[in-house]
Amino acid sequence: MIGIFSNLHQNLTRMLLVSGLTVTLSACGNDPNSGVGMRAAFDLMKGVSAQILAKVGVSIGGGEAAAPAPSSSAGGPLALVSEALTATDGKVMIAILETRNVVAIMGVAETNHGYETWEAADRRSLILKDGVLTASRGLGDDLMSSRSDASIAMIRARAEGHTTRSYNFLTGMGQISSLDVQCEIIEGSKDHVAAGEVDVDAITFAEICIADPLKIQNLYWVDSKGNIVKSRQWLSSEVGYVLFQHLRL
């Protein structure tokens, strides 16, 4: 019975070996809540991703100018991504907490009823269902759970329409309170996503959710199989938005 916890532990240890998994980004101080319009939001997404992936030495988007060569830092960032990909044969992604200027490489620790618990080496986790962010653990002011199945189905089908979502947070008293939002999913434009082992044509979808005065703008890059390969998704009012770039599906 030794090794009950070892699978996960080994995975995490391997991830840890990829090390320096959180990288501080000084060049990334934007406010995602400052009423950017749809186009501006897409631009922002591209810009930010380009910046970050430039840091880790991966270029994105076929139409984009080639990313600048990795900076002088001894071969590190690019090596990080490839090390992450060789450290595990499972799914790998980069997650970026915009407001905290944190980049983490994450792997799937467990899958339960379709929910994937993605962990970084420092045991902070994000929970995604079919690529849609549903919860977090260990970030402070976490999203405890959410009901998002209607949106998930629509996005994966690359369809437009109206849905509702429900976010559950912890109150200061340790109780659950829910935030219900009304969402509209709108198709954007075609784009090409290439990062790590991902190299696909995708269509962008925006999901605009409103619970006055809060306005959430989630963005998804969806490939022809319905996989979300890249996204920018709201987590909570304190943590803000998280950027996801999948490196291996």
Add this chain to the structure above:
Amino acid sequence: MKRIFRHIALLSGTCGALAATPMAMAERSTQTTSFGLRGAAGIIEMPTAEVAPDGTLSFSYSSFGNITFGTLNFQITPRLSGSFRYSGLTNFDPNYDTYTDRAFDLSYRLFDETDILPAVSVGINDLLGTGLYSSEYVVATKSIGENIRVTGGLGWGRLGSLGGMGSPFGDRPDFEIGFGGTPNYTQWFRGPVAFFGGATYDVNDKITLLAEYSSDAYSLEAARGTFTPLTPFNFGASYKFRPGVNVSAYYLRGSTFGLSFNLMANPNSPAARSGTEQAPLPVRPRPSRSADPESWGTDWVSDPAVEPGIRSALAAALTADGITLEAMSLSATRAEIRISNNRYGAQAQAIGRATRMMTRAFPASVETFVITSVANGLPIGSVILARSDVEALEHAPAPDIFSRAVFTDVIGDNGQAVTLTPGVYPSLTWSLQPYMNVALFNPDAPVGIDGGLRLSGQYKFAPGLVLSGAITAKLAGNLDVSYGVNDSVLPHVRSDVAEYSAQGNPAIEKLTLSWYSRPGRNLYGRVTAGYLESMFAGVSTEVLWKPVDSSFALGAELAFVQQRDFNQLLGLRDYQTITGHITGYYDFGNGFTSQVGVGRYLAGDYGGTVAVDRVFANGWKVGAFATLTNLSPEEFGEGTFDKGIRLSIPLEWALGSPTRSVSTTEMRSLSSDGGAILQVDGRLFDWVQEGHASALSQRWGKFWR
């Protein structure tokens, strides 16, 4: 700051299952986030009809001329607030360098503001004290636009002393102060009434301008040269450094300048709501029975290596998360773990983490999970969960799994015998840490502090049997300052505190052997012998009846004690006594709990103690207590009877990371020998109820955290 959470409705539909979840009390409008000179809702000297957000606790310090105020204010309910204020006046009474006065005030919001009508509050100041600040008022406050509030009111007593317009309810009778501490209700709203009023203007988010017309003549202070007002007008400005931190400056009565500093905290707003601790290990779902029938087999039961293997792996994983696996039992379909929580303020969080680890530890055939909370070596309540529910509801809101949980007491069940985890007992823990003993609002010194080093240790022989001790070395402090001769006519059971502080260095703070037991279902027992506290040694016994899902509990306590030497080493003084109480505990279920006890106190007096606490689910407690005994006011001395305020703040609230540390403070308006209670560690109710349904349900949202 606009927080979206203002707009979030409680998940009432599903939370309805949470039996003891406190009902959210509706906030009132016309709120203030900064206080006046007296540390309560007000412009400068004069009160307003504003309220603070529910649960706000505020400390204020103000000074002008020869007068200083220190105030603790608490918004007890959305409508009701109370203040305890300490005033120091120099140049007031020739017998004192600084004349001190303590006052207790209450204010109640009668009507909320509407589009047309103002908010209206009524208040009584200094209702138990010596009467220096006795006054009553009715006040109305109306908002004009976003930034202006106008207040007008009528005051009696001190607030009717300037510009009196006659006495509508008759003359104000004299009040025999006596030894203080009794309500002066015969005076309320009697005597001359006077108008007061003023306005505030928010220049921006940071700065507020203040102006008012005062109805306080400062008659006594002016006659004695302490403070002489020249006009009825006050002007000032308040600056908000950040929410909850305010500084105000005033020009008072055409005569002098004043400053006040105001700190506000709200239990509802912790540093980080969910905490910043690491993520829990996720649930590991079982493979489906049809896909992998082999893994669902029960052959492993006959393998003697399985259970010890699981136990040690599980114990190690739990330890990493700050949880001790004390014992375990395992059959083909049911597993019980007994855990003590060393890290999390919310027991539900420790249970939730342990539950997830169970899904990773036990063979697939184990469907029933029993998680038993352990404190002081005793099982204090169990949660039974179906493993299938844990798997299915990991990513659902916490109330879903709550509705499937069963809360029970395993003692008396015909469950399997548990096996202790090897290596947990015996155990020795010790620490060397700085300490601080604080006495606030004593009659003669507003703040008394002793500080130094404390060496403490605990040796656990077996579950429930603990030897514990603590030695302190004082490095500095002022608790040993004696203010005059101790003239208490009672046995000096508490009033010799200065002697204890002066002579007890180093001191054996306590040295006790404790035995905690479960005499039966719903029953808990304690026997503690040795040097129980800094002033008494002896034997203390206690028994508590508390069903796991009951809001009522009953306890009985009996102790034989002898007073300790002032040097707090091993010697004893002559005074011996028997003390004991029968105490009932009741949880009203709306955030308020109460205790009522009757019995014999340390000085041999007989009587009863009533305590009411506002308990916040995250561990904050703000309460008040009063003890009435058969002593006459002459025997008791100043204050007439024992009363005070107590305050517990969980450090988790301030830090945002999990810890079970709590800062507890007790403030008595006066410390005296009447109505004194033995201060023994490990009283049952406080820690037993933490494993029970009410406490678990209040913070069940942390189960999946």
